[in-house]
Amino acid sequence: MRNVNKDNITEVFTGYFGEDTDPRAREILASLAKHLHAFAKEVNLTHEEWRQGLELAQWTGKITTDERNEFVLLSDVLGLSSLVDMLNSRPDATSSSVLGPFHVSNPPVLEIGGDLKGDYDGELLLVEGAVRDTNGRPVAGATIDIWQTAPNGLYSSQDPNQDIHSFHALMTTDAEGRYAFTTARPVSYTVPDDGPVGKILQAAGRHPWRPSHLHYIIKAKGFHTLVTEVFPDDDPYLDQDTVFGVRNDLVMTYTERRAEDFPKGFKLSGKVTEPFLSVKFDLVLAVAQIS
Amino acid sequence: MRNVNKDNITEVFTGYFGEDTDPRAREILASLAKHLHAFAKEVNLTHEEWRQGLELAQWTGKITTDERNEFVLLSDVLGLSSLVDMLNSRPDATSSSVLGPFHVSNPPVLEIGGDLKGDYDGELLLVEGAVRDTNGRPVAGATIDIWQTAPNGLYSSQDPNQDIHSFHALMTTDAEGRYAFTTARPVSYTVPDDGPVGKILQAAGRHPWRPSHLHYIIKAKGFHTLVTEVFPDDDPYLDQDTVFGVRNDLVMTYTERRAEDFPKGFKLSGKVTEPFLSVKFDLVLAVAQIS
Numbered sequence: 001m002r003n004v005n006k007d008n009i010t011e012v013f014t015g016y017f018g019e020d021t022d023p024r025a026r027e028i029l030a031s032l033a034k035h036l037h038a039f040a041k042e043v044n045l046t047h048e049e050w051r052q053g054l055e056l057a058q059w060t061g062k063i064t065t066d067e068r069n070e071f072v073l074l075s076d077v078l079g080l081s082s083l084v085d086m087l088n089s090r091p092d093a094t095s096s097s098v099l100g101p102f103h104v105s106n107p108p109v110l111e112i113g114g115d116l117k118g119d120y121d122g123e124l125l126l127v128e129g130a131v132r133d134t135n136g137r138p139v140a141g142a143t144i145d146i147w148q149t150a151p152n153g154l155y156s157s158q159d160p161n162q163d164i165h166s167f168h169a170l171m172t173t174d175a176e177g178r179y180a181f182t183t184a185r186p187v188s189y190t191v192p193d194d195g196p197v198g199k200i201l202q203a204a205g206r207h208p209w210r211p212s213h214l215h216y217i218i219k220a221k222g223f224h225t226l227v228t229e230v231f232p233d234d235d236p237y238l239d240q241d242t243v244f245g246v247r248n249d250l251v252m253t254y255t256e257r258r259a260e261d262f263p264k265g266f267k268l269s270g271k272v273t274e275p276f277l278s279v280k281f282d283l284v285l286a287v288a289q290i291s
Numbered sequence: 292m293r294n295v296n297k298d299n300i301t302e303v304f305t306g307y308f309g310e311d312t313d314p315r316a317r318e319i320l321a322s323l324a325k326h327l328h329a330f331a332k333e334v335n336l337t338h339e340e341w342r343q344g345l346e347l348a349q350w351t352g353k354i355t356t357d358e359r360n361e362f363v364l365l366s367d368v369l370g371l372s373s374l375v376d377m378l379n380s381r382p383d384a385t386s387s388s389v390l391g392p393f394h395v396s397n398p399p400v401l402e403i404g405g406d407l408k409g410d411y412d413g414e415l416l417l418v419e420g421a422v423r424d425t426n427g428r429p430v431a432g433a434t435i436d437i438w439q440t441a442p443n444g445l446y447s448s449q450d451p452n453q454d455i456h457s458f459h460a461l462m463t464t465d466a467e468g469r470y471a472f473t474t475a476r477p478v479s480y481t482v483p484d485d486g487p488v489g490k491i492l493q494a495a496g497r498h499p500w501r502p503s504h505l506h507y508i509i510k511a512k513g514f515h516t517l518v519t520e521v522f523p524d525d526d527p528y529l530d531q532d533t534v535f536g537v538r539n540d541l542v543m544t545y546t547e548r549r550a551e552d553f554p555k556g557f558k559l560s561g562k563v564t565e566p567f568l569s570v571k572f573d574l575v576l577a578v579a580q581i582s
Contacts, residue, residue, distance in 0.1 A: 002530050003539045004370075006377040013370045016531060018496020025494040028334050033369050035330040040374050043322045047518075050366070050375045057362045061352015071348045075341070078324055079295075079304045083331050084341045086297040203316040205309020227338075239293050240307060248294045 010037045059196045067157045072101040073197045076243035077206075083244075090224055090286030092134040095247035097229040100215065102155035107145055110169035113266045115182045118166075122151030122184030124276040125254065126266070127230075130177040131218060131283045138177030139285055142220035145170050146181070148213070153189035173220075182266055185254070185277055186212045188237050201242065208242055211235035216283070223285040230281045254279045301328045347487045354486045358448045363392040364488045368497075373535035381515055381577030383425040386538035388520040391506065393446035398436055401460035404557045406473045409457075413442030413475030415567040416545065417557070418521075421468040422509060422574045429468030430576055433511035436461050437472070439504070444480035464511075473557055476545070476568055477503045479528050492533065499533055502526035507574070514576040521572045545570045 004012050013033045017026050039045075060070045075081045076098055085096040110116070117124060131139040147168045149155055156162040167186075171179050190208040193201055201208050213229040229245055231238060232254040238246055254277045262272040295303050304324045308317050330336075351361045366372045367389055376387040401407070408415060422430040438459045440446055447453040458477075462470050481499040484492060492499050504520040520536055522529060523545040529537055545568045553563040 002537050002542065004373060004377075004532075004535045004537060006374060009370050009374050009377070009535060012535060016495070016497050016533070021494055021496040026496070028336075028340065029491065029495050031330050031334045035326040035333075036369060036371055037374055039322050039326040040371060040378065042326075043319050044378055045319075045375050047375060047379055049319065050371070054360075054362045054366065057348075058352070058355055058360070061349070061355055061362070064349055064352055069345075069349070071345045071352075075345065078327060079300050080327055080331060081341070082295060083297060083300050083328055084336050084338060086295075086300070087331065087335055088338055200320065203312060204307070204320050205312040205317075206307050241295075242307070244295045244300060244303060246293050246295060251293065 006041065010034050013037075056196045056199065063195045068192065069101040070192075070195055070197060072099075073191055074200070076100065077191070077197055077201060079244045081243065085227070092284065093224070093286035094226060094228055094282075094284045095249050096227050097245040097247060097250060098243050099217075099227050100243070102157055103145075103147060103215065103217070104157060104164060104168055107147065107168040107170045108165050110146075110171050110181060111267070112171060112174055112178065113180050113182075114169065114171070115266070115268050116146075116148075116167050116169055117182055117184040117268075120151055120166075120184045122187075124268075124272065124274070125183050125185040126180070126257075126262070126276060126278040127183060127214065127281065128178070128180035128278075129281040129283065131173050131179070131220065131285060132177055133223070134284055134286055138173075138175070139220045139223065140173055140175045140177055142173045142177065142218055142223075142285070143170055144173065144179050144283075145217040145219075147215045148183065148186040149189050151184045151187060153187050158192075180266070182268055183214075185232075186214055188212045188235055191242060206242060207240070209237045210241055210243060211237040211246065213245070214281075218283055218285060220285055222288055224288050226283065226285055228283070230279070232279070252279050252281055297332065301325050304328075347490065350487045359483065360392040361483075361486055361488060363390075364482055365491070367391065367534035368482070368488055368492060370535045376518070383575065384515070384577035385517060385519055385575045386540050387518050388536040388538060388541060389534050390508075390518050391534070393448055394436075394438060394506065394508070395448060395455060395459055398438065398459040398461045399456050401437075401462050401472060402558070403462060403465060403469065404471050404473075405460065405462070406557070406559050407437075407439075407458055407460055408473055408475040408559075411442055411457075411475045413478075415559075415563065415565070416474050416476040417471070417548075417553070417567060417569045418474060418505065418572065419469070419471035419569075420572040420574060422464050422470070422511065422576060423468055424514070425575055425577055429464075429466070430511045430514065431464055431466045431468055433464045433468065433509055433514075433576070434461055435464065435470050435574075436508040436510075438506045439474065439477040440480050442475045442478060444478050449483075471557070473559055474505075476523075477505055479503045479526055482533060497533060498531070500528045501532050501534060502528040502537065504536070505572075509574055509576060511576055513579055515579050517574065517576055519574070521570070523570070543570050543572055 193208040422433045484499040
């Protein structure tokens, strides 16, 4: 098209597509360009604003490392990650929620009843539950990849004083689908706000806080993999999670219990002498469609 | 909001905004999120596609250097750069067109009638014209920043065999607003397609070609700066510029003229013994609003 203008550019864009390519790729690119063009038109984007946007993108690229993926964080604070989670949630299964940028590879295996707290400060938290299918039948042999912040609000990959595998574990459910472990209660924390994402939050007048949570990835043969989180119902940031991760079915009560009620079968090294917290988080997996 | 869902997430996003921030920044972020969410919903984006998109973004960051800005190129091939140009074009002025990623700082000054071709191969092209205001009055003392590919299709920043300032010049218009220079005819070329942008073009079944052009940035006191390009009317890629830069008023005829008709007042070192090409490109600037 020799005379591209602001009214025909989206049509010109799709008119340049070839036909011998993946239709899904073309569908995604056409929709992306359409909405990108609609955005620029709606706000009447100036050259200076365009330049600032590209500078933010470049900065995002520069700050991204294997340990800190600022593009994931950008997707998180723009609500895109949560939206993709919700678009791909399975009916009747536990809601999915943001993966976040802090998952590590090859987490250490932890047996049922094992402990993640070790010598760390923080409140002792007992986490237990079961993995079931949408008909309530237990899913045995499901693997649960668990990770969380240390009591200082930092993930191991953010904190040189932690071992890279601290507060990371891989657990396998028993014949009744059960899992259980002890840990230090995770805390509310701020997403990294010293980079371009921080700049965006500042421009929007938004805080960088997330409510406290435990991350889970649950995999089981024949089921859709579930990436999710569990939140305590008394967290002050529950109603304004900066990455939009909270769903009603992921909010649980952390119950305070007496030291003498600490159950048997856990692998804590010392004796429990103070009150502890306890939460039950059951998970429902959806059967994968056979394609 | 404790129960974010795919129907309310855009509203939740803007609901998190603070009030003590720049309203324009909030307007841009709200519109960006709205259209980004609409895109993800329209295509029902999967986690795997989201992950692939983030990988492309990361790759774009990694490949970007001071000499190669892949984010600009991405904006170019998605039509965003051209759209921003068109949104900011001034009525009655020459159309603006893409800046592209190959402009260099501090181009060498070239006097009127100067030469850019030197010992390079390629067809000799005489370029001349005048800068005027929207009432047809000459704009004296306007600076024209000119750059183009060498006859091998590469800009100086892409080609270790060229001096960084080859085919770059800064010229100032005379009392009648005129400018003139000789150069080697620029050629059609491909945008860099060995990176993420190439991957996107491939996925869309699009070629990476741009029609031949000269780049101009024209600055003059009291006028809006104009970033534009001039294209020859016989280029095979005129109707499918991969960065959407062509506008009707930027397409000019390159006339073949006899060697003996080469005009006086040019600074070419040797005598013109073969036919040469000649193009006239007049530019109209819009008066800047006094704010």
